[in-house]
Amino acid sequence: MTKITKAACIGGGVIGGAWAARFLLAGIDVAMFDPHPEAERIVGEVLANAERAYAMLTMAPLPKKGKLTFVKSIEEAVQGADWIQESVPERVDLKRNVITQIDAAAPPTALIGSSTSGIMPTELQRDMKHPERMFVAHPYNPVYLLPLAELVGGEKTSKATLQDAKAKLAPIGMKGVIINKEIEAFVGDRLLEAVWREGLWLIKDDICDTRNARRRHPLFVRHALGADGHVRDLPYRRRRSRHAPLPRPVRPLPVLAVDQADGCCRSR
Numbered sequence: 001m002t003k004i005t006k007a008a009c010i011g012g013g014v015i016g017g018a019w020a021a022r023f024l025l026a027g028i029d030v031a032m033f034d035p036h037p038e039a040e041r042i043v044g045e046v047l048a049n050a051e052r053a054y055a056m057l058t059m060a061p062l063p064k065k066g067k068l069t070f071v072k073s074i075e076e077a078v079q080g081a082d083w084i085q086e087s088v089p090e091r092v093d094l095k096r097n098v099i100t101q102i103d104a105a106a107p108p109t110a111l112i113g114s115s116t117s118g119i120m121p122t123e124l125q126r127d128m129k130h131p132e133r134m135f136v137a138h139p140y141n142p143v144y145l146l147p148l149a150e151l152v153g154g155e156k157t158s159k160a161t162l163q164d165a166k167a168k169l170a171p172i173g174m175k176g177v178i179i180n181k182e183i184e185a186f187v188g189d190r191l192l193e194a195v196w197r198e199g200l201w202l203i204k205d206d207i208c209d210t211r212n213a214r215r216r217h218p219l220f221v222r223h224a225l226g227a228d229g230h231v232r233d234l235p236y237r238r239r240r241s242r243h244a245p246l247p248r249p250v251r252p253l254p255v256l257a258v259d260q261a262d263g264c265c266r267s268r
């Protein structure tokens with residue numbers, strides 16, 4: 001079966017809410033579990049943003065929107081789901097625990113994707129009864145607009161699972177890219193990290209600062225530096241606080257200064 005008929009989203013923050021929007025706007029019903037007291041409001045805002053963005057992007061008719069249901073437990077969320085997406089905070093113990101609960105309650109053929117930005121799937125599937133159907137589906141923010149998901153299998157993931165996941169993402173407008181081997185932070189974030197680090201060195205070496213880099217190389221700044229805010233968020237550890245740390249920078253990171261007068265980041 002190449003179509004997702006019902007999705008479950010476990011975790012409804014920035015990424016889980018946007019996965020839900022992606023599914024719903026593709027006509028798929030979603031059951032959402034997130035214990036946050038304001039989860040419904042937060043997911044509702046993400047969905048409203050997604051609908052606004054789609055209305056500006058296309059005049060093509062969209063399928064009838066799927067139905068969103070908030071439920072009280074993981075067990076309830078995964079009932080009847082054929083794609084379950086875990087998007088809880090980036091902590092291996094928490095994720096492993098959640099994924100093991102999903103595994104115990106989900107139909108045995110349901111696919112289980114994790115949104116992790118860097119934890120290896122072998123770590124996450126350790127305690128599962130059916131680990132062959134678990135993999136990383138690493139998306140990019142916002143998930144309802146950016147069509148890429150890196151698909152990474154662990155030691156126990158079957159090859160058929162990754163092929164099935166790729167086929168099931170296509171009808172919701174996503175390109176699943178199967179990564180040959182699991183590594184921390186996978187491929188996309190490693191490449192972005194390298195460009196970002198080089199950007200910091202260009203500033204450190206006084207070739208440019210964030211202000212003129214932004215004017216002259218808007219794409220470079222948006223993708224590599226993530227706009228001024230990320231550069232100001234130095235040190236490196238803080239910028240990646242929501243993500244797994246990368247193992248070891250090839251080149252050490254430079255120290256930069258933020259000019260309080262104009263908020264620009266320059267070499268010290």
Ligand SMILES: NC(=O)c1ccc[n+]([C@@H]2O[C@H](COP(=O)([O-])OP(=O)(O)OC[C@H]3O[C@@H](n4cnc5c(N)ncnc54)[C@H](O)[C@@H]3O)[C@@H](O)[C@H]2O)c1
Pocket residue numbers: 010011012013014015016033034035036087088089090091098115116117118138139140141242243244
């Ligand atoms: N933010 C990004 O740009 C980005 C991009 C790609 C991947 N990711 C990954 O996606 C995952 C989620 O990140 P985020 O930015 O959405 O974080 P977030 O903090 O915005 O959302 C996490 C959500 O999980 C909920 N949660 C906590 N414990 C839970 C539990 N036991 N069961 C169900 N829900 C629970 C929280 O209430 C919160 O709403 C992380 O693994 C992150 O690395 C993030």
